[in-house]
Amino acid sequence: MRNGYLFAAYAATWIIHIVYLCTIVSRYSRVKREIADLKKPGVAS
Amino acid sequence: MRDDLPGMKKAFPILGVLTAILLSYALYESLVAAPTEQTMGDVQRIFYYHVPSAWTAFILFFVNFGASVFYLIKRNPAADIVALVSAEVGVVFCTVVLVTGPIWARPVWGIWWTWDMRLTSTLVLWLIYVSYLFLRRFSSSGQTPALAAALAVLGALCVPFVYFSIWFFRTQHPQPVMGGGGSIDPRMLHVLLINWLAFSCFAFLVCWSRYRLESLQREVDQAHALESLMDLRGGA
Amino acid sequence: MSAPTGITRVTLLKDLRLEWRSKDAVNSMLFFSLLVVVVFSFSFDPTAEESRQIAGGLIWVAFLFAAVVALNQTWAREIRNQVLDAYRVSPAPANSLFIAKAVGNFIFVSVLEALMTPLFIAFYRLRALGPVWQLLMVAVLGTWALVVNGTFFAAMSLRTRSREIMLPLLLFPISIPALLGMVQATTAILNGEGARFWLVLLATYDLVFTTVCLLLFETVLNAE
Numbered sequence: 046m047r048n049g050y051l052f053a054a055y056a057a058t059w060i061i062h063i064v065y066l067c068t069i070v071s072r073y074s075r076v077k078r079e080i081a082d083l084k085k086p087g088v089a090s
Numbered sequence: 091m092r093d094d095l096p097g098m099k100k101a102f103p104i105l106g107v108l109t110a111i112l113l114s115y116a117l118y119e120s121l122v123a124a125p126t127e128q129t130m131g132d133v134q135r136i137f138y139y140h141v142p143s144a145w146t147a148f149i150l151f152f153v154n155f156g157a158s159v160f161y162l163i164k165r166n167p168a169a170d171i172v173a174l175v176s177a178e179v180g181v182v183f184c185t186v187v188l189v190t191g192p193i194w195a196r197p198v199w200g201i202w203w204t205w206d207m208r209l210t211s212t213l214v215l216w217l218i219y220v221s222y223l224f225l226r227r228f229s230s231s232g233q234t235p236a237l238a239a240a241l242a243v244l245g246a247l248c249v250p251f252v253y254f255s256i257w258f259f260r261t262q263h264p265q266p267v268m269g270g271g272g273s274i275d276p277r278m279l280h281v282l283l284i285n286w287l288a289f290s291c292f293a294f295l296v297c298w299s300r301y302r303l304e305s306l307q308r309e310v311d312q313a314h315a316l317e318s319l320m321d322l323r324g325g326a
Numbered sequence: 327m328s329a330p331t332g333i334t335r336v337t338l339l340k341d342l343r344l345e346w347r348s349k350d351a352v353n354s355m356l357f358f359s360l361l362v363v364v365v366f367s368f369s370f371d372p373t374a375e376e377s378r379q380i381a382g383g384l385i386w387v388a389f390l391f392a393a394v395v396a397l398n399q400t401w402a403r404e405i406r407n408q409v410l411d412a413y414r415v416s417p418a419p420a421n422s423l424f425i426a427k428a429v430g431n432f433i434f435v436s437v438l439e440a441l442m443t444p445l446f447i448a449f450y451r452l453r454a455l456g457p458v459w460q461l462l463m464v465a466v467l468g469t470w471a472l473v474v475n476g477t478f479f480a481a482m483s484l485r486t487r488s489r490e491i492m493l494p495l496l497l498f499p500i501s502i503p504a505l506l507g508m509v510q511a512t513t514a515i516l517n518g519e520g521a522r523f524w525l526v527l528l529a530t531y532d533l534v535f536t537t538v539c540l541l542l543f544e545t546v547l548n549a550e
Contacts (some may be wrong), residue, residue: 054136054193055117058143058186065182066296073303079310083317162545217499224495229484236549237482240542244475244500247538251503251531259506280352 102298116281116288125280136194137278142286143186144212145289146293150180151219151246158242161235171308173242174226175300178217179293184216207253207260208217214252219247231311333418344403345434358395359438362388363445366465372450382512383451386505388446390472392438392485393431394494397476400431401484410484410547420544428539435469455518460511464521467528468508471535471537478539481546504531 120138127134157173160166191209192202203209222245226238247258346363366384370377377384413423448453454461476497483492511524 048132048325050133050193050197051135054190055139057189057193058139058167061186062292062296064131065179066299068312069296069299073299073308076303076306076310079314085315086190141377162542168523172367214502217502221496221499223484225492228488229482230485233485233549236545240545241482241496243542244478244535246536248500248503251527251534255503255506255527258527259510262510314377 095188099250105274105291106293109288109295112284112291114226116285117170119281119284125277127278130198133194133197136190137280138285140187140190140194141282142182142289143190144208145286146289147180147183147187147212149290150176150183150293150297151215151249154180154219154222154242158239158246161239164241165235167235167308169299169304170239171304173235173239174304175297177222177226177242178300179297181216181219181223182296183289183293184219188216204265205260206265207256208226211252212254214256217247218248221245331422333422334426334429335434337423338430341430342433345430355392355396355434356436356441359392359441360445362391363442363449367449368530374523377450379517381446381452382516383445383509384450385446385512386468386508388442389435389439389469390501390505392442393435393469393472393476395495396434396438397431397473397480397497398481398490398493400427404426405484406504414548418448420547421540421545424477424481424540424543427481428474431477432473435463439465439469452516454516455517456521460515460521460525461526464508464511464515464528467532468511470532471504471508471528472497472501474532474536474539478543478546481543494509504528507531 116138120135124135126132153176154173157169157176159167161173188209191212191243195204195209196202222238222241225241226234229237368389370380370384401410404413413420476493478494480493482496483489486492507524507528511521511528514521516525
């Protein structure tokens with residue numbers, strides 16, 4: 046069914062964008078965690 | 091550590107909602123309102139995602155070129171971040187082009203890939219900017235901005251050569267042309283432009299988020315570096 | 327003679343002398359050339375009619391491999407002896423070093439090509455239907471295109487992780503227009519057709535990229 050290709054193309058587009066956005070979000074939460082770690086008085090090693 | 095500016099905190103969600111609305115409207119136009127193409131049928135609607143993604147990718151790569159040149163002249167760290175961000179997001183959009191292209195080609199021409207001008211040029215462009223991202227990842231952080239900027243300039247200068255060489259090659263060895271040449275129905279053009287506007291806004295927001303992420307990351311890295319320096323001094 | 331040209335000449339002569347003295351490098355490169363041609367002959371049957379059609383492409387892929395192998399050790403000697411650091415602090419213009427390296431590499435790769443070509447001609451029974459001087463032009467322009475970018479990217483890869491893979495990774499995408507030109511020109515000349523467009527493309531490519539590499543080399547040398 047040719048329309049399957051149409052939906053596949055649109056789905057693929059959004060999957061690619063969402064995957065990239067997910068990487069941004071996960072790296073963002075990691076940075077936030079690192080900022081929190083920096084802010085509290087660090088234990089001297 | 092500097093927090094996000096209050097103006098940005100407000101603008102971003104508003105723009106996000108607006109962009110989502112625009113994208114939904116564009117989707118509706120593509121799937122429902124746009125006229126059905128005669129020879130290809132509904133599959134042709136892939137065109138409304140394929141082409142705007144290509145245009146957006148080209149604009150982003152151009153921004154990368156501008157930012158890289160600016161960095162080479164002024165050594166402005168913000169320009170370096172802009173270069174990185176525009177290359178990354180550009181590669182994402184370019185990937186969309188390279189994925190939707192074959193999905194479109196298969197039902198229409200029965201083949202997954204054709205070395206036609208546009209698809210081939212896009213592939214080479216993708217390769218150039220992926221190699222740029224590799225350089226950024228593999229080089230040591232002190233040097234990265236300058237080296238990456240130099241590579242970006244070379245890559246951008248390569249683009250006209252890519253187009254010319256493939257164009258001539260294709261005139262000598264013709265292949266099925268994707269995307270249809272010739273004039274376009276004004277209603278289809280209208281839908282195309284709406285999608286382009288929507289994706290451009292989307293790209294802008296993604297770039298903005300990535301920019302903020304990168305600035306934060308660099309501040310954190312600097313803070314870490316400073317901390318180790320202090321530890322060394324304190325411990326000595 | 328002006329200082330930059332003098333420096334270029336001295337550096338170039340030094341490199342050539344070092345290469346000539348280390349017979350190991352020359353011998354291993356000789357053997358490498360032979361191996362490449364033999365491996366290609368087994369992979370792409372020389373007696374098949376199609377192989378003669380794609381001989382242009384085969385030859386240039388072989389040359390590309392040879393160039394990458396040669397380019398990868400371009401700066402190795404300089405790194406070992408901290409020559410680059412000395413160069414950075416000296417008032418010598420960075421361009422002179424770049425030109426010397428690029429010309430040295432060009433000579434080196436050309437020698438490899440000169441060794442491989444007769445073998446290809448013999449194994450693939452090649453015969454040029456078009457003018458041979460045009461083939462020489464393609465060889466010169468094409469090799470310079472690979473070498474000028476390759477020398478530049480080799481310098482860029484110096485302090486990256488996985489240095490040896492970084493060079494082809496950066497070189498191949500940007501070389502694609504030039505590669506297309508070299509291969510198409512060679513195939514056209516072998517088949518007696520005109521290659522003027524490709525020659526002009528290669529010449530323009532060489533001009534543009536040589537200029538830009540010269541302009542940007544200082545940045546790469548001092549990137550730290």
